[in-house]
Amino acid sequence: MNRSYAKDIATGLASLLTGMKVTMTTMLTKGHTVEWPREAAQVPLMFRGHIQLVANKDNGFAKCIACGACARACPSNCIEVKGAKPEGAKKKSPTFFMLDFTTCSLCGLCVESCPVVAITFSRDYALAGFELQPFAGMDLLKDVASPFVEERNDI
Amino acid sequence: MIMEITIVRTLLSILGITLVVGLNAVFVVWLERKVAGHMQYRLGPTEVGPAGLLQTVADGLKLVSKQIIFPRSADTPIFILAPIICLVPVFVALLPVPFSENIQAHELDVGLLLVIALGLLNTLGILLAGWGCDNKYALLGASRAVAQILAYKIPLLLCILPIILLSGTFSLREIVVAQDHSLWFALYQPVAFLIYLVAITMETNRSPFDFAEAESELVAGFHTEYSGMMFSLFFLAEYTYMFVAAAIASVLFLGGWLGPFFPGPVWMLLKIYFFLFLMMWFRWTFPRVRVDQMLSFGWKILLPISLLNFLLTAGVMAAL
Amino acid sequence: MFDSQTAATYNLETVGDQENDFILNLGPQHPGTHGVLRVVLHMDGEYILSADPVLGYGHRMQEKIAETLTYTQVLPYMARMDYLSALSYNQAWVCLVEKMCGYEVPRRAEYIRVLTTELNRISSHFLWFGAFLLDLGAFTPFLHAFEDREKILDLLETLTGSRLTYCFFRFGGVGADVDSVFLKGAQDFVDHMRSHLASYHDLVTGNVIFQERTRDVGVILPFDTWGYGLTGPVLRGSGEKYDVRLREPYSIYPELDFEIPVEQTGDCLARYLVRLQEIEESLNIIEQTIAGMPEGPIRSKVPKIIKPPEGEATMSVETPRGELMIYAVSDGSKIPYRVKYRVPSFANLSIFSKMAKGQLLADALAVLGSLDLVIPEVDR
């Protein structure tokens, strides 16, 4: 019998066994699966979910001054801000802050551009839904108080 | 009286075989997914039933409830016939398989021959499936399946022959009995055992020889166009076929139901699932062999070695 | 499926008897093409007579989009071309604009850029490794590679906030500073991979089936390389030691000590080996950047509205797939006048029809896998 013929078979067989050893070792180690939703997923602090408005610590109102820098910075035009000056206030406040999450690419340019750090990323990662509408029109003012919210509710 | 016993026996056999086929499929698919999962740092199915055991049942129910799509240009009779031709022979092939001294659907003097012959029908089913659905991927898959038959079938037979020489019978039960007072034949015939292992992997279209359905090349190979229940019939046939091949392997080489402490059927099943596990282990470790490489492997390595092994065995037997 | 009448509009070279030709339409939905690539194959049995890639299923007209957005707004779009090496694309764009405007970048920011980009390169190579083995029919290496890739993604997520389409670099710096936890995590990953890469070689590289499937398959001769403009590991597998990090060094690469792995044979195995060695070299680079991470600011002051002076500039970086060159023409306004992306996968794919000729179908898919294509990058 040819020497290299037998040798090829032997080395081939050995290489196959080496591979099988790797899979067997893996099988005996513990899996790394996180069984979400039975276990909570670890979300890092920097996690970029959809954006949300930051509330002012003093009065609980949104810090946003409705300058529209975020809307201008957005590459996909998914932010719409309207604001007005409440009576007696120095700064404008948002009356309308709508995010179209369906076109948002989570780039963070709006957060970057905000002059008063009034936008931040949400750490909400379980965002799946059955309908488009809640995502196409995310009313960010819902979570944060605004001097105009009650007024808006009247409409 | 004898007539009635025969009828009862036949009915029991049919029931038993159906149960074996069904439960085996449920268990093996679950096992395969578990093995695959754990070999890949995953968990496999966990949700349905204890440890996900009923996952296959749920999947089966889903498949049954799905619409069967007939391609417009398909050859409908052949399209329908193909999965049936795949499945029925493996049912029949379970007839002569002995699970213990007494548990056997039908004792045949030529049981081994029957199983080997029926094994070829599986390829016919694949060919029909590939041809009937008028899909180019399916046709390629089917032609691959047909092209490889001889490459594994001849070494397979040449591996069985030494066992026939050692035991002197074609009956599966007799072969096990012949191992009762001697060692298991795997120890007499390690080369034949190894080649048989490779050959049944080829025969059952399992990875690394799964070119008939080669996912990354042929989408799903011969069953590309099959959906719903007809797809699951192929699936059922594949896993039952694996079961039969493993059962024959344990009868031929590992002494069938023989073993200490446990009753016969337990040993038999243990051995069968040992083989099935081996085949899963292969599948989840190796890349796929190319068609021509498999052919040259079959003809240039398996065939000469198994032939040599057979001649050697025959020579030694004659000398003794 | 594809009947011969439709195929005729594709102006295929007439091979043999047109009536009886076996035309296989591989893709755009096919597990072996990794994305929406379609290849029209003329076949004789299992042998491929001619292959004609049909592109554009994922085409988004990125170059036109860039002409409608400001320089800052283009940045997030960068990650959407080659989503597996988003940071390389980030780097190309920010470096280009910095070059045009003459912005300074603090050294710490340069180190962070290189550190994260190399991590990204490893994660991209891991995905390629898995996908290539998937093409060869092995599923387990895919998830083994993903297991380690996951560690990188987790690490980068803590820094950048996203897992795949990073938008992390900024003009004149980076978006966030690394902390000691991140650096320790990166060092742990390097140590883990150094020992763990052996299991990749045990599982795949040494495997006789793998060797048989890749050796002498899809050989790219050195003569073809410059005609088709090949770059990256595809080129280095054919023996040419060309790497943008070496030839046109940018950032802090000249100061770092690393090798450019080269293989001579030009087959699928050579490309595979080059990439696996690149993983090791990237680990070296990462370790050096961790050790040499200087203190200091991470962003220099740049104007809010970026208006590069009139003129043109090119910037090329080495992505995991090869040389990415961006050519931008500015007319002095805040919107680019013209942007051209020279993407590596595009050139690397263009040689496929030449390589596939006369191959078995299974080999052609192995070749396709070994080219490491990201189809959205080709289509842009």
Next chain:
Amino acid sequence: MSIIETALHDVNVTVEAQDYQQSGIHAQAEIQAEQLKSVCRALHSFCFFLETVTAVDNLSTETMQGVWFFNHYRQSARFKVVIETGRNNPVFPSIGAIYPGAVWHERETGEFFGIVYDGSKDSRCLLLPEDVTFHPLRKDFKRPEQQIAGIH
């Protein structure tokens, strides 16, 4: 003498050195359309690889610039070749016979700008659908709403 000048020694074109630090380009040459093939042949024989083929549409000067980028594997030498022609029905020679990789670049640039690459053996659309009648990267391109709607 740089490798670019060495390569183009026999071709009658003037190579202007560029500020590499500023632009990333080592040299550029504005040539006539007839010269392109001989330039490419000279570059190919010196193992320059083709980086890309593209174009720049100048609406203000009513010109179309054909741009070819070459680079070298062994040393850093990015070379830009420019040919200028009118905006209406621009035609450039195809270099697909010299650089086979150029065919795809030419197909892409051709469909984006409405440029005809003369002598190309394959001028089908590459990235756009086969039946588009517009050239999106031309500066006078207006988004054809109906056609866009028809595509998807």
